[in-house]
Amino acid sequence: MKSKDLRIILDNQQNDFLYKKNKSKLNITFNRISFIFFVFFIIFLIYTIHLIHLGSRKAKIELNNDIKISQNKLYRADIVDRNKKYLVKTIDSIDIGISPSKIIDEKKLLLNLKYIFPYKDYLEVKKRIKKGKFFYFEKKISEENYEKLMKLGDKSIEPRDNLIRIYPQKNLFSHIIGQIDSDNNGISGLEKSLDDDLKKRQEPVILTVDKDIQFLIRDELIKYNKIFDTIGSAAILMNVNNGEIISLVSLPDFDPNTRQKISDLNFINRATKGIYEFGSVFKTFTLAAAFDEKIIEPETEFNNLPKSLTCAGFPIREYDNKIPSNLTAEQILIRSGNIGSVRIGQKLGEDKFKKFLTNLGILEKTNFDIEEVGVPIKFNWGKCPLATASFGHGITTTLLQLAKAYSIIVNGGYYIKPRLIHKNQNVKKEKILDEKVSEKILPILRKIVTMKEGTASLANVAGYEIGGKTGTAQKSIAGNYSKKKINTFVSVFPTSRPKFVLAIMLDEPKTNEDYIYHYRDGSNIKYKGTPFNTAGWTTVEVTGQIVEKIGPILATKYSEVN
Amino acid sequence: MKKFSIVFLILSLILFTAIVKNSTKRVDDAIFVLEENIRGLKKDFENVKLEHDYLSSTEKLLEFQNLYFDDELVKKEIEEIKIIIKKSGKLQIQQLKFINEK
Structure with a gap:
């Protein structure tokens, strides 16, 4: 009995041992839960990372929302001027079409349409439905x-x-902005050159032009086109x-x-595509090039200058026979x-x-924001061509390149690229001319306007320090020079601290017997x-009138107050 | 106790995720509604701005000037333009210096 009891006790002891095994089983369950927890944790972590990633990606899109691919095929970004005023605006519209195969009750449909559009030609509509x-x-x-x-709920x-x-x-920016066709594709101007960008951009394209200044310049040009009976004209304010x-x-x-x-x-x-011989405005380049090469100074004298020269059988004459035979370099430009x-x-x-001239970008086609850019006629250099090019004869370029070249000459010799699209970042300036060139040329340009011997006294508007050079060129038609003229005046102001270049060109101006000139020399004389029909009597007068109108805006809005 | 707390943790995580997801959805909906409203307002603003730009264009302003003001609104000469500067609480009037020439 005792021994049996003992066995039982032993059994119990065995059970005790088994109980310990059960305890280890609990451990296994705990590990499983930990494992599940771990799996959940990993999933949770993955989702968290994914969410953070999605969040950061959205932020990136928001940062770069300037260019965003639009899902809408018909989308086209707006264009605004430098003051964010609309120059072009896209408005969504709906066209209504009729699908005759889906018409259930033609009579009812026509009756309903007649109710909404009473003035439509329904005989024509019926004919088209029949087709x-x-x-x-x-x-x-x-x-x-x-x-x-x-x-109406009609499926047709x-x-x-x-x-x-x-x-x-309306017409104000037509040559800059251009047009689109019925398929939403740009066919000219910025509408063409920025076609892809306009279809993708979310934000409007900001231009450098000012619509108020553009209006005032255009208004004056229209007025003087009538006065001088021109076939066209162009102006660039840069x-x-x-x-x-600022205006083109x-x-x-x-x-x-x-x-x-x-x-x-x-x-x-005419401002960017038209190729013209501009005449005497090129004389500034001849003088500036000589200053840049340090060959002459403004005071360098040129004595015994003849009244005419012959080159390859063609005569080169002075426009004004009263011009003295002994002149300094400065006087040569002042008296043209x-x-x-x-x-x-x-x-x-x-x-x-x-x-x-190559450095200034006169001879080659210039890169510009619109595609309508003229290619200057190739100039065949030689002894005689050098002589004629020196006074702007036989050499062609565009008004845009002319304005650009004058800008470089007067801004201290820094290269600039004309642009219509506004950019926030500052462009790195590259110096291509000796800075002394500007210092030497600017007083001479000013004297052309202020001195009696100068050719541009009608542009001497008080308070703006206008300087500039006139150019009267005979127009070349079918390879021969005609009596028709191209009159140009490239002005710079204020000459003590140049900020703007205003280049104006009149195409075939004529004289006007009734126009009254008000002299700006303080004499109060009216003529x-x-x-x-030379630049001094036409383009210079237009420039004076334009600067009078736009000057106060430019002085207050576009120059730092000091 | 440990088992219970782990299960509770998992359940609370699931619940928390569900609540967060639900509230996110509600915020998303609210954002969507706001965005749609903004889009509508933006469109209205653009149309009003277009109208304003047209009515305040130089062409129109000159037209209105001729119609209603005759000679009341005249162009200012550059010499007449002055600059008002506020310096230590006082207003100072200065000449606009566009040129250096005397």
Whole structure:
């Protein structure tokens, strides 16, 4: 019995041992829970990381929301001027089409349509329904009519999304902005050159132009086109320090809202596409090149200058026979001497003059924000061509390149690139000319306006320190020079601290017997009638009138107050 | 106790995730509604701005000037433009210096 009891006790002891085994089983369960917890934790961690990643990705998109690919095929970004005023605005519109195959009750449909659009030609609509092909019933409908049509619940009425491109400034920026076709593709101007960007951008494109200044310049040009009976004209107002174009006008222009197909060559962009011989405005380049090469100084004398020269059988004459035979380099530019400029050019030499003009970007096609840019006619250099180029004869370029070159000459010799699209970052300045060139040339340009012997006294508007150079060139038609003229005046102001270049060109101006000139020399003299159709009597007068109008705005809005 | 606390932790994590997800969805909905409202307002603003730009264009302003003000609004000469500067609480009037020439 005792022994049996003992066995039992032993059994119990065995059970005790088994109990310990059970305890270890609990440990296994705990590990499993830990494992599940671990798995959950990992999933939780993955999701957390994923969420953080998604969050940061969204933030990145928000940061770069300047360029965002639009899902809408018909999207096109707006264009604004430097003051964020609309120049182009896209408005969504709906066109209503009819699909004849889906018509259930033609009579009922026509009756309903007649109720909404009572003035439509329904005989024509009936004819088109009979043809059985989809057609547009009404384009660009109002929201009110769209709602009415949708309430009809007719499946044959199919709305199609479309966009309307509105140009609220009408003709004002036509040559800059250009046009689009019916498929939302740019066909000219910035609409063409920025076509892809406009379809992708979320934010409007900001231009450097100012619509108020553009209006005032255009208004004056239109007025003087009538006075001088020109076939067209152009003007560029540029900031000499950064190449920003504040105004670019070319006349005649067009209203982009009407979507006309323009084939008339007279509607060419005269500011950027038209290639012209500008004449005496090139004399500034000859003198500036000589200053840059340190060949001459403003006081360098040129004695015994003849009244005419012959080069390859062609005569080179002075425009003004009263011009003295002994002149300094400065006087040659002030009096616009042809022979004196030839002498400076000869002293400079072909290679140096060519290099100078190439550096200024006069001879080659310039890169610009619009594609309508003219290519200067290739200039064949030689002894005689050097002589003629010295006074701006036989050498061609665009008004845009002319304005750019003058800007470089007067801004201390820094290279600038004309631009229409506003950029926030400062462009790194590259010095291409000796800074002394600006210091030497600016007082001479000022004297052209202030001195009696100068050719631009009509532009001497008080308070703006205008300097500049005139250019009257005979127009070349079919390879021969005609009596028709191209009158140019490139002005710089204020000459003590140049900020703006205003280049104006009149195409074929004529004299006007009734126009009254008000002399700006303080004499208060009035003079009736245009004696000659030269730049001094036409373009210079236009420049004076324009600066009078835009000057106060430029002085207050675009220059730092000190 | 440990087992219970772990299960409780897991359950509370799940619950917490569900609550967060739910409230996120509600915030998302609110954001969506706000964005839609902003889009509508933005469109209205753009249209009003377009109208304003047109009505306040130089062309229109000159037209209004001729219609309503005759000779009351005239162009200022540069010499007449002065600058008002506030220095230590006092207003000072200075000449606008656009040029250096005398």
